[in-house]
Amino acid sequence: MFSKITGYFAIVASALFVAIGVMISYEVVMRYVFLAPTSWTEEMARFFLIWAVYMSAAHLLHKRELISITVVQDRMSPRWRLASEFLTLIWIAAFSVVAVCYGVVTVNESIQIGRKTASMLSVPQWLTEISIPIGFALLFVQCLVEARGLLRDGHPKGNVDRNWEDTI
Template identity: 40%
Template sequence: MSGALRLFMSGVDALSDGAGKIAAWCLVAIGFFITWEVVMRYVFVAPTIWVDEVSRYLMVWVVFLSSAYVLKRQEMITIEVLLGDPASPKRKLAETLATVMLLIFAGTAVYYGFQIWLKYTLAGHTTDSYLAPPKWLTHAPVWVGGLLFALQGLVQLIRVWRNELPDPKDNPLEISH
């Protein structure tokens, strides 16, 4: 494999890993915020005005940032009864079709998501909520996460046809029975 392609693939993998770690830390923050809200509301009878809104915004970021990480780790839903051998031509074609569909979805999300994000960012719009954060904060995860997802999809497509997909048995997060 050429050095440039290997560099591209490892760079996309690193971005996906970084996005996954950011998403995980966002989930930790959400858990902390909600715990804070419960304590403030029921112990001190002084509910906050920001926890619900901030937690929802972080959750949107989590969903879109984690998609590339999940794809990289091959943790999407797969049915391997008929196509268990990753090197078989049928499995490669099935993986290719699935990845192309993902790329179409991600490309559409990036294209339209970026346009909406740019429009609201340039206009300086804010949300219609008490905190009123800028709209770019709520629209950016769609195209940022979609772009990472599409890049990771391209890398996975290359791996399918080069027989470089990792063996799912090597997954350290997998629980063996």
């Protein structure tokens, strides 16, 4: 069920990536064709990018599409591969807790002092900063879901039949 929720977040993140492409294309046309650059595209594209990355991380974990180094893991026995994947999930979960804690502190600080972006739009900084605790909270819960699945199923998720020679 939770993986379905993170899937919806990933769809929104995909839409944000498309919107970034449209905004940047619009800026290029305005700047180089009409010689009238905009004041909002760069900041909004950055804003969308930050949100898209953090919103999609949990879904990428579920799909096992996060960046990983598999040279050693591919040569492990299924039991060691399971242990390695479980320890990786624990490590990601622990890091997620730290990111959520520090992210909440940063967001609260930004709200209290009224921090804004140093741009013409002067957007409240917490609007981008809050993506960190939200994204890492989603990632933390997804780690728990995936760890439970590992323990229940007794084998690692993903393509375990991949050979080193197939990746060359």
